[in-house]
Amino acid sequence: xxxxxxxxxxxxxxxxxxxxxxxxxxxxxxxxxxxxxxxxxxxxxxxxxxxxxxxxxxxxxxxxxxxxxxxxxxxxxxxxxxxxxxxxxxxxxxxxxxxxxxxxxxxxxxxxxxxxxxxxxxxxxxxxxxxxxxxxxxxxxxxxxxxxxxxxxxxxxxxxxxxxxxx
Amino acid sequence: xxxxxxxxxxxxxxxxxxxxxxxxxxxxxxxxxxxxxxxxxxxxxxxxxxxxxxxxxxxxxxxxxxxxxxxxxxxxxxxxxxxxxxxxxxxxxxxxxxxxxxxxxxxxxxxxxxxxxxxxxxxxxxxxxxxxxxxxxxxxxxxxxxxxxxxxxxxxxxxxxxxxxxxxxxxxxxxxxxxxxxxxxxxxxxxxxxxxxxxxxxxxxxxxxxxxxxxxxxxxxxxxxxxxxxxxxxxxxxxxxxxxxxxxxxxxxxxxxxxxxxxxxxxxxxxxxxxxxxxxxxxxxxxxxxxxxxxxxxxxxxxxxxxxxxxxxxxxxxxxxxxxxxxxxxxxxxxxxxxxxxxxxxxxxxxxxxxxxxxxxxxxxxxxxxxxxxxxxxxxxxxxxxxxxxxxxxxxxxxxxxxxxxxxxxxxxxxxxxxxxxxxx
Ligand code: SF4
Ligand code: SF4
Ligand code: SF4
Ligand code: SF4
Numbered sequence: 001x002x003x004x005x006x007x008x009x010x011x012x013x014x015x016x017x018x019x020x021x022x023x024x025x026x027x028x029x030x031x032x033x034x035x036x037x038x039x040x041x042x043x044x045x046x047x048x049x050x051x052x053x054x055x056x057x058x059x060x061x062x063x064x065x066x067x068x069x070x071x072x073x074x075x076x077x078x079x080x081x082x083x084x085x086x087x088x089x090x091x092x093x094x095x096x097x098x099x100x101x102x103x104x105x106x107x108x109x110x111x112x113x114x115x116x117x118x119x120x121x122x123x124x125x126x127x128x129x130x131x132x133x134x135x136x137x138x139x140x141x142x143x144x145x146x147x148x149x150x151x152x153x154x155x156x157x158x159x160x161x162x163x164x165x166x167x
Numbered sequence: 168x169x170x171x172x173x174x175x176x177x178x179x180x181x182x183x184x185x186x187x188x189x190x191x192x193x194x195x196x197x198x199x200x201x202x203x204x205x206x207x208x209x210x211x212x213x214x215x216x217x218x219x220x221x222x223x224x225x226x227x228x229x230x231x232x233x234x235x236x237x238x239x240x241x242x243x244x245x246x247x248x249x250x251x252x253x254x255x256x257x258x259x260x261x262x263x264x265x266x267x268x269x270x271x272x273x274x275x276x277x278x279x280x281x282x283x284x285x286x287x288x289x290x291x292x293x294x295x296x297x298x299x300x301x302x303x304x305x306x307x308x309x310x311x312x313x314x315x316x317x318x319x320x321x322x323x324x325x326x327x328x329x330x331x332x333x334x335x336x337x338x339x340x341x342x343x344x345x346x347x348x349x350x351x352x353x354x355x356x357x358x359x360x361x362x363x364x365x366x367x368x369x370x371x372x373x374x375x376x377x378x379x380x381x382x383x384x385x386x387x388x389x390x391x392x393x394x395x396x397x398x399x400x401x402x403x404x405x406x407x408x409x410x411x412x413x414x415x416x417x418x419x420x421x422x423x424x425x426x427x428x429x430x431x432x433x434x435x436x437x438x439x440x441x442x443x444x445x446x447x448x449x450x451x452x453x454x455x456x457x458x459x460x461x462x463x464x465x466x467x468x469x470x471x472x473x474x475x476x477x478x479x480x481x482x483x484x485x486x487x488x489x490x491x492x493x494x495x496x497x498x499x500x501x502x503x504x505x506x507x508x509x510x511x512x513x514x515x516x517x518x519x520x521x522x523x524x525x526x527x528x529x530x531x532x533x534x535x536x537x538x539x540x541x542x543x544x545x546x547x548x549x550x551x552x553x554x555x556x557x558x559x560x561x562x563x564x565x566x567x568x569x570x571x572x573x574x575x576x577x578x579x580x581x582x583x584x585x586x587x588x589x590x591x592x
Contacts, residue, residue: 003292003400004289004292004293006274007270007273007274007280007285007288007289008285008289010270010273010274010280010285011273011280011281011282011284011285011286013279013280014273014279014280014281014282014285015279015281015282016212016215016281016282016283017212017215017281017282017283018215018281018283018284019279019281020209027511029507029510029511031503031504031506031507031510032503033503033504033507039362039365039367039368039369040365040367041367048204049204050204051201051202051204052192052201054192054201055189055190055191055192055193056193057190090193090195090199091195091196091197091199094193094195096201096202098202117189118189118190119189119190127207128207128208128209129207129208129209131209132258132260132365133209133260134260134355135260135262135265135266135268135269135352135355136268136351136352136355136356138356141351141356141482141483142483142504143483144483144487144503144504144505144507144508144511145507145508145511145513146484146513150279153208153209153210153212153215154212156208156209157206
């Protein structure tokens, strides 16, 4: 009885809907554990792109390996292990980079390149159409930077560039 | 000239400060529209309300099948449906068993408790208070998957079974302690069946699930009986339930067939009223119990407070601090985690504080939950020493999972159904 009462009292303070897990891009350092620690065979964490921050660089630090032999779409030149980034010429010298989420495994290699040397327009987020919404996110239990936190289900992303969120 | 070593860091900070505009935004000549950003949502509030309503409906149906219709077949069918929906379709995360943990965290740490989670936690308990453990009978997917494989259940001898039934309260207390201190959700982390529902997860989890199912062939529902922490709560509510499933609504002829049919050993034999005990023996017995009870309570508190130290390692901060200490002592090479930690800008002091705080909370909380476990065990001891009269075979409300297997075994019940069929014709 007491259990029921206390639970109800606690629930009255809380939100109606379940909370979900999300990555704070300001805290994440792209350690790579997101790709390997999710309970799903292919992680629910994906790279997302804030085009408003992107420099559309010809030499993208997220797209090209630092020691790329040539600046073309050859697999040996690409940072992404699965070739999930699509590079499209827009106009000289600009290129557009889009993420194919069906291929992305959330390893964060591109994000690291872009954050360390570029504008930081690529970042990692839990995609809620893929995530199964574990009560305790398996990645959050290993994330060394405590970048994971619970967010309301009605607004479940921590967008880069949005007011108050990571820059 | 300043050495490069001293310039580089300041250069790096200058560089980092401008991270978002190292490269100017382009001025496109042609009209260019960047691709639209997509932010897939996670269901709707209505969807969540429907989930809760489905759970309530399933519970209602289970109660009707177990207490009203008295149909084992109905219960079995409903349990398969619930296994398919709540287990394999929803992949196990609409789970009252795991919901213990956010509730504990909200109660002990003041975190937010979503209404949907509270409802999922409370509904089966409320039904248990009215009708017994009908959740276990037909709704819980963890129970249903074990029920399906219980082909050749063997009876466990008493000396093995009774100590094993002490495990679930311990597990419950650990789960409360670890969730209540924000250390870990152990019920989820060590859930043996959810990896099977999702067909993914770590290999250990999947193997544990398969082993438990294999064991479940000869030992019916091992997780339910000897591990499940939620089953403890359900049992307590069911113990005082308003109504409960009966083996037959008519008078028991003490044939013992039902007790043999119950794969969970949850049927209590008839028991004559206790013979009056000579006063001195009774006093001595009472004295022994009264001495034992506080000792059990203290031992529980002490044991749990001690357990907090190794358990703290379930939290990543503790592991990280240990790893960093090893590295500083030159006994380990940097790991992915410690490398990320150093790049994150979090200070080792912050880590030390978080770990020390958690240790303290685990120690303090350990005393409380440990003593609570002690009280539960002491209550069992007291309960075992009072003999209550029972006229016929009865389901043990604490452990009966309301599966309805005993209906078919009872000859009185067969006769009743035949009579009923005859009058209906
Ligand atoms: S585990 Fe944490 S730090 Fe590592 S990539 Fe994921 S969010 Fe970033
Ligand atoms: S490099 Fe990793 S995070 Fe980036 S797009 Fe490829 S798979 Fe995704
Ligand atoms: S909540 Fe579960 S499914 Fe979602 S990202 Fe975390 S581990 Fe993966
Ligand atoms: S005892 Fe636990 S696991 Fe078994 S059916 Fe009941 S709630 Fe589910």
